[in-house]
Amino acid sequence: MRVDIFCRIVDNYGDIGVCWRLARQLHLERRWQVRLWVDDLAVVARLVPSVDPRRAAQHADGLEVVHWTRPAPPLMPGDVVIEAFACDPPAEFVQRMRDQVRPPVWINLEYLSAEDWVESCHALPSPQPGGLRKYFFFPGFTPATGGLLREGGLLAERDALQADSRERAAFLQRIGLPGPHPEERLVTLFCYPDAPATTLADVLAAGNEPTVLAIPPGVAPYLPDAVRGNLRVMRMPFLPQPDYDRLLWSADLNFVRGEDSFVRAQWAGRPLVWHIYPQAEAAHVDKLHAWLRRYPAPAAAHALQGAWNGETAAARFGDLLAQVLAPEVFQLWRRAARQWSDALGAQADLATKLADFCQKVQENSA
Numbered sequence: 001m002r003v004d005i006f007c008r009i010v011d012n013y014g015d016i017g018v019c020w021r022l023a024r025q026l027h028l029e030r031r032w033q034v035r036l037w038v039d040d041l042a043v044v045a046r047l048v049p050s051v052d053p054r055r056a057a058q059h060a061d062g063l064e065v066v067h068w069t070r071p072a073p074p075l076m077p078g079d080v081v082i083e084a085f086a087c088d089p090p091a092e093f094v095q096r097m098r099d100q101v102r103p104p105v106w107i108n109l110e111y112l113s114a115e116d117w118v119e120s121c122h123a124l125p126s127p128q129p130g131g132l133r134k135y136f137f138f139p140g141f142t143p144a145t146g147g148l149l150r151e152g153g154l155l156a157e158r159d160a161l162q163a164d165s166r167e168r169a170a171f172l173q174r175i176g177l178p179g180p181h182p183e184e185r186l187v188t189l190f191c192y193p194d195a196p197a198t199t200l201a202d203v204l205a206a207g208n209e210p211t212v213l214a215i216p217p218g219v220a221p222y223l224p225d226a227v228r229g230n231l232r233v234m235r236m237p238f239l240p241q242p243d244y245d246r247l248l249w250s251a252d253l254n255f256v257r258g259e260d261s262f263v264r265a266q267w268a269g270r271p272l273v274w275h276i277y278p279q280a281e282a283a284h285v286d287k288l289h290a291w292l293r294r295y296p297a298p299a300a301a302h303a304l305q306g307a308w309n310g311e312t313a314a315a316r317f318g319d320l321l322a323q324v325l326a327p328e329v330f331q332l333w334r335r336a337a338r339q340w341s342d343a344l345g346a347q348a349d350l351a352t353k354l355a356d357f358c359q360k361v362q363e364n365s366a
């Protein structure tokens with residue numbers, strides 16, 4: 001199968017983060033020939049250093065990467081067209097889709113949500129001008145949704161790293177985080193600017209357990225790279241995606257955000273705190289609570305997520321954090337996080353479901 005994936009970078013890294021993983025998995029596990037259209041190659045190069053932002057057409061990691069310019073290059077559509085997050089492929093390309101004797105299967109890959117309505121909208125067709133049909137594909141947390149991105153060998157690789165403390169130490173050393181001594185707790189921090197990260201650092205510094213807080217470039221820039229009380233703040237480089245996954249697996253607690261790092265932290269099987277992407281009319285609040293209704297963590301860990309997202313004052317976040325870090329609560333959370341990951345891991349993954357779905361639609365239209 002030949003697939004065109006369209007990715008428009010709205011902001012940050014989540015749009016390309018999701019598209020790149022999907023593209024790679026379709027190529028590696030389904031042997032699909034993938035052409036990925038992206039409107040901002042500089043952002044891709046951040047995640048995938050082998051991509052050259054100055055080249056309008058290139059191959060990287062087994063994928064064809066095309067700069068989605070306006071006007072777009074006049075390429076012929078393949079068997080499947082996936083537009084990520086309703087990004088609207090160019091009108092001339094859609095016209096070429098219409099002109100095919102057998103038009104491609106057209107998918108709109110939607111944003112992730114744990115809300116119940118997702119199940120009833122997943123896989124619905126939407127008629128388009130000129131006889132085309134576009135199918136809504138909704139990622140989600142239940143078997144009746146499109147599932148979550150998860151590569152075939154991911155959980156086995158995670159288990160191997162988590163079981164091998166020497167491998168973990170060598171990995172952390174390689175990415176420039178020497179230390180975490182075996183007795184040090186490792187916390188990672190990836191959040192939006194309005195998170196109460198100062199309170200996080202204060203509570204960790206005043207806590208009983210020595211802690212390393214690893215922060216990627218640009219996040220909470222006001223936190224100095226220094227030792228304070230029981231806290232060591234360490235700036236890390238922006239990592240390639242596979243290394244970012246390994247970092248999440250290596251940590252005891254991960255603060256993540258948006259969509260893709262949020263999913264990856266669930267695959268780490270370790271406690272996570274989610275900074276949700278803010279949306280108009282506070283739509284994100286319902287999304288946060290829909291996920292919390294599914295996420296099996298101790299009550300204080302639930303309340304902590306709301307506080308991190310600004311539902312209560314930063315001081316309340318600090319109190320809740322101190323509560324969840326108490327060893328007896330943290331152990332419960334850690335066990336629940338692993339069980340949650342195992343339960344999700346027993347479901348089919350998004351790329352598999354999407355590829356199977358496209359093949360079925362294609363067969364039915366033959």
Ligand code: TRH
Nearest residue numbers: 010011012013014017216238239241244258259260261
């Ligand atoms: O960067 P994000 O906030 O991205 C998005 C976008 O804002 C998007 O418009 C919005 O719709 C979406 O969130 C919900 O967060 P996210 O989704 O976690 O994407 C970050 C990506 O960056 C993810 O693929 C992991 C990757 N990453 C690395 O590869 N290396 C790193 O060092 C870090 C910190 C992240």
